[in-house]
Amino acid sequence: MANKYKAILLLLTLLLPLNGYTWGFFAHQRINRLAVFALPPEMIGFYKKHIRYITENAVNPDKRRYAVEGEAPRHYIDLDVYGDSALYNMPRFWQEAVDKYTEDTLMAYGIVPWHINRMKYQLTQAFKDRNVDRILRLSTEIGHYVADACVPLHTTQNYNGQLTGQRGIHGFWESRLPELFSDNYDFFVGQSSYIEQPQLKAWSLVASAHTALDSVLYLERELTQEFDEEKKYGFELRNNLTTRVYSRAFSEAYSKRLNGQVERQMRLAIQTVASYWYTAWVDAGQPDLRQLADLSEAELQQLEMEKKEYEQGNHIPREEGDG
Ligand SMILES: [Zn+2]
Secondary structure, eight states, rough: HHHHHHHHHHHHHHOOOBOOOHHHHHHHHHHHHHHTTTSHHHHHHHHHTTTHHHHHGGHHHHTTTTTTTGGGGGGGGOOGGGTTTTHHOOOSSSSHHHHHHHHHHHHHHHHHHHHHHHHHHHHHHHTTTTTTHHHHHHHHHHHHHHHHHHHHGGGGOTTTTTTOTTHHHHHIIIIIIHHHHHGOOOOOOOOOOOOHHHHHHHHHHHHHHHHHHHHHHHHHHHHHHHSSSHHEEEEEEEETTTEEEEHHHHHHHHHHTTHHHHHHHHHHHHHHHHHHHHHHHHHHHOOGGGGGGOOHHHHHHHHHHHHHHHSSSSOOOTTOOOO
């Protein structure tokens, strides 16, 4: 009987999809929210006032991934497509990269570092224009892309371990682990700092993520060999659905072996998000944010509309739950 039960469980395990989306909605929201507290006194009042907006909308870029053409490649870069030393050889600036590889190729394999720089430029412009709607929208969204650039699995073609028999690892690393353990992370990151070279900074995020990639994959594989299949996974009730998840024991063991990696990458994201906001504001001539108006009625309606579109839309996530 026990064996039969085991077999059924195993079958269920194989049939059920693994749940996971992206830095999880959870981590994206947390990163944006905590970035507010790393801002200098001249900025923190305005951002605190809008902290709910900045937190809740942190995941909008993921929500429109399947609806808006050209959105998906903004979240990642498949560096390994460009060869072993891509991290060192890849042109850092958009035009040089286009000249070398063509825009079609870049769009096919992801553009996150260039997109961050573009957002920074637009955010600077929004500060210059004192345009509250744009400042909030762009601040919120650059936060999303910066966080994505800090995730190791956003820098590879093997983004969900699908090429190495580790399907599900994407959501495991960026959703499951932060959800389980981030209450114990130290998120005090100090104050934001001025970014001298926004484009190169975006690349340094990608570099830090990509350098961590080997251990993300290797350690999971190593651990899998030490765990029985039925101990590796478990079931949890989510939104009234029985969902297959990586078990708590497996998650704990993996987290331990990663030795603070998820925490480090989240801290890097928080500090860097605040620093891009700060840099855009400085480059715009440090406008007095206390003088700014509130979000316009039009922007509020627009947000409401986007939310509805998402809720009604047909947005079947790809099975990897990419973010
Ligand atoms: Zn994303």
